[in-house]
Amino acid sequence: MASGLVRIALECDKKQEGNHRQSPSNCGPVRLLEEQNWRAFCNGKKCGFAGRKEYCGVKEWKLLKALEPVSMGAGVMPSYGEGERTEIMYMRAKFERIVGSRDSEAFYMMNPDSNGAPELSVYLLRV
Numbered sequence: 063m064a065s066g067l068v069r070i071a072l073e074c075d076k077k078q079e080g081n082h083r084q085s086p087s088n089c090g091p092v093r094l095l096e097e098q099n100w101r102a103f104c105n106g107k108k109c110g111f112a113g114r115k116e117y118c119g120v121k122e123w124k125l126l127k128a129l130e131p132v133s134m135g136a137g138v139m140p141s142y143g144e145g146e147r148t149e150i151m152y153m154r155a156k157f158e159r160i161v162g163s164r165d166s167e168a169f170y171m172m173n174p175d176s177n178g179a180p181e182l183s184v185y186l187l188r189v
Contacts, residue, residue, distance in 0.1 A: 071185040072100040072112055076165065094167055094186050125150060134174075157184075165189075 074097040100112040118126070125139060129152060136153040157169040158180075165188035170180035 067105075067179075067181060067183070069105055069183045069185070071103040071106075071187060073103070073187045073189050074100050076188045094164065094188060097186075097188070100186075125152075129154060155182075 074094075077091075096114070098114050100114075101108065102110050102112045128139065132152075132154050134155055136151070139150045139152060141148045141150065156172045158172055160168045160170070162168065167186045169184040169186075171182040173179075173181055
C-alpha cells in the first residue's frame with residue numbers, strides 16, 4: 063500500500079421498520095456483520111459488489127490452515143486444486159474494530175511500523 067491510504071466502504075440497505083429479516087439464531091434483526099449483500103466502494107468510487115460466504119469448503123480450510131502460522135503480512139498462495147491456474151492473494155494484519163452504532167462499524171489496520179495512522183480502513187454501513 064505504498065500509494066497511501068486506502069478506504070473501503072461496504073454498504074447494505076437498511077430494511078423498513080416492518081420488514082426486518084431475522085438473524086439465523088432467530089433472536090432479533092440481522093447484525094451488521096451477518097448481512098449478505100454489499101455495495102463496494104474504494105476511496106469513494108464504486109467498484110462492485112461483495113457477498114458474505116456462509117460456510118468454508120475443503121479448499122478454504124486448506125488455505126486457512128496454510129496461513130495459520132502467518133502472524134502478519136501479505137502475499138500470494140498457489141492454487142490448491144488440480145488443473146487450476148489461479149493464485150490467491152492474502153493479507154493478514156491486526157485490525158482495530160470501532161462500533162459506531164448498530165448500523166456502522168469500522169476496521170482500521172494497525173501498522174506497527176508507521177506513526178499509528180492506518181493505511182487501510184474498512185467501513186461497514188447500513189444505509
